[in-house]
Amino acid sequence: MAEENHQHHHRGPWGHLVRGMWRSPLGILGVVLTTVSATLMFLGLIVEVFGLTDNIYVPILAFMILPGGLITGLILIPLAAYLRRRQWYKYGIAKDHLQINLSDHRHRRMVIWFTVLTVMFFSLLVVIGYEGYEFSDSPFFCGRVCHKVMAPEYTVYQRSPHAKVACIECHIGPGAQWFVRAKISGLRQVLAVMTNSYSRPIPAPVEHLRPARDTCEQCHWPDKFSGKKVKTFIHFTNDNQTTPEKVDIALHIGGRNPVTGEFEGIHWHVSKNVKVRYLAIDKKRLHIAKVKITRPDGSTDEFVKKDMKIPADINQSETGEDSGWRTMDCIDCHNRPTHTYDLPEDRVDFGLLSKKINPEIIGIREDSLAVLKADYNTRDEARAQMTNRLIELQTNRHGIDYVKRYDADLRKAGAYLLDAYLGNVWPNMNIKWGTYGSHIGHQRSDEGWGCWRCHDDEHADAAGKTIPQNCDLCHDEPK
Numbered sequence: 001m002a003e004e005n006h007q008h009h010h011r012g013p014w015g016h017l018v019r020g021m022w023r024s025p026l027g028i029l030g031v032v033l034t035t036v037s038a039t040l041m042f043l044g045l046i047v048e049v050f051g052l053t054d055n056i057y058v059p060i061l062a063f064m065i066l067p068g069g070l071i072t073g074l075i076l077i078p079l080a081a082y083l084r085r086r087q088w089y090k091y092g093i094a095k096d097h098l099q100i101n102l103s104d105h106r107h108r109r110m111v112i113w114f115t116v117l118t119v120m121f122f123s124l125l126v127v128i129g130y131e132g133y134e135f136s137d138s139p140f141f142c143g144r145v146c147h148k149v150m151a152p153e154y155t156v157y158q159r160s161p162h163a164k165v166a167c168i169e170c171h172i173g174p175g176a177q178w179f180v181r182a183k184i185s186g187l188r189q190v191l192a193v194m195t196n197s198y199s200r201p202i203p204a205p206v207e208h209l210r211p212a213r214d215t216c217e218q219c220h221w222p223d224k225f226s227g228k229k230v231k232t233f234i235h236f237t238n239d240n241q242t243t244p245e246k247v248d249i250a251l252h253i254g255g256r257n258p259v260t261g262e263f264e265g266i267h268w269h270v271s272k273n274v275k276v277r278y279l280a281i282d283k284k285r286l287h288i289a290k291v292k293i294t295r296p297d298g299s300t301d302e303f304v305k306k307d308m309k310i311p312a313d314i315n316q317s318e319t320g321e322d323s324g325w326r327t328m329d330c331i332d333c334h335n336r337p338t339h340t341y342d343l344p345e346d347r348v349d350f351g352l353l354s355k356k357i358n359p360e361i362i363g364i365r366e367d368s369l370a371v372l373k374a375d376y377n378t379r380d381e382a383r384a385q386m387t388n389r390l391i392e393l394q395t396n397r398h399g400i401d402y403v404k405r406y407d408a409d410l411r412k413a414g415a416y417l418l419d420a421y422l423g424n425v426w427p428n429m430n431i432k433w434g435t436y437g438s439h440i441g442h443q444r445s446d447e448g449w450g451c452w453r454c455h456d457d458e459h460a461d462a463a464g465k466t467i468p469q470n471c472d473l474c475h476d477e478p479k
Ligand code: HEC
Pocket: 139, 140, 142, 143, 150, 153, 154, 157, 162, 165, 166, 167, 168, 169, 170, 171, 202, 203, 204, 205, 206, 209, 331, 334, 335, 336, 337, 338, 339, 436
């Protein structure tokens, strides 16, 4: 007894307190959690900084899960001590015993250790916090971590003109408010992925996308658009696989006319003091019943498509959260600025032009389109079957000798077509050819996509003037 007392005395009240912190199971858990998390985080940080692995679970662990462990551990240790406070009284520790006496060498050592460890922990947390924040904003995170879900968006993004623009530049943009909204909706999305409850395909248009004026206009703005842009379109037909039919158009990009100072042309819709609002009757915004415009001089006009019935659940009031009206911005035309899907005809025609598909093989355009558009249950099934199907169609057409002669060409074409398929179709996400249409132009106007949603000569104002479709409004022949 006497000896024990002596020991207690030797340890001092601080000694009991510190020992008490981690002598309970909870305290030990806290110490283990803290040490293991901190060590692994440190290792993960080194691996990431030196780029030693591409494994996406390393940054997820190091930057997102382990910091949680570290903080939990750091909370558990004092909590354990607090839960054992009865012991303090047993050892007779009173508040006034707990003084830090810097002339006591044990106290000095403790204070130094405590300071060093605290500084180390906080430095690690700051670096990890920063890396984690950068990481959770990177296209790699957005596109790869949810790899099954976002694979299509990431794949098509990588071949677009915005491949070097981070996802967050368009999906979050500047400012704290949208940052917080994005992280909250990000959490919801992670939950949806974990519970497998997300929609396939992910619906477009994105309902709560940040207004494009806040995002796109960081890099592009209507004042800077001007003049014309010449574009060449190249088509083949099943009857003519060898000589391309070329169409050149000069698009009236518009913007501010440097001579008159007026806004004109295609970007008139988003220019200063012009407001175009519309009422669509479907979620995809393909069917537009009414269009209202405000011109720079303040005059207004309303165009109505008379034969379009507006369903009762569309809120026609112009204001309020669930108003059916939308102010036109960049996305109403550039709905595919970076998630750009191709059309099968365009891929086949490009193959013929670039000779990846040998145009001399009779019937190859038609057969290519057939195998490209065929239904495959999975991407693996397409990998296994596409070239064989092409060869089979050609054999039916020409017999085995012809096919043997062109064997190498047919295999090359098959590989090219498979590539085109894999860049555009994800059966597991229900993304087929044409699922995500583009509003630039009118190539798919019969399905409701593009400029002719409004420019159809059928939306008329009270005086009978319509939103025009004359062919030289938007483009002419380049001179
Ligand atoms: C240049 C701007 C831009 C960038 C960069 C961008 N997006 Fe998008 N994204 C959009 C727009 C605009 C839409 C809305 C399309 C619509 O409303 O039809 C969209 C839609 C989506 C959708 C909904 C599905 C779809 O295709 O419409 C997902 C998912 C998505 N983006 C993920 C990403 C990911 C992941 C990245 C980075 C790898 C990324 N986005 C980068 C502009 C961008």
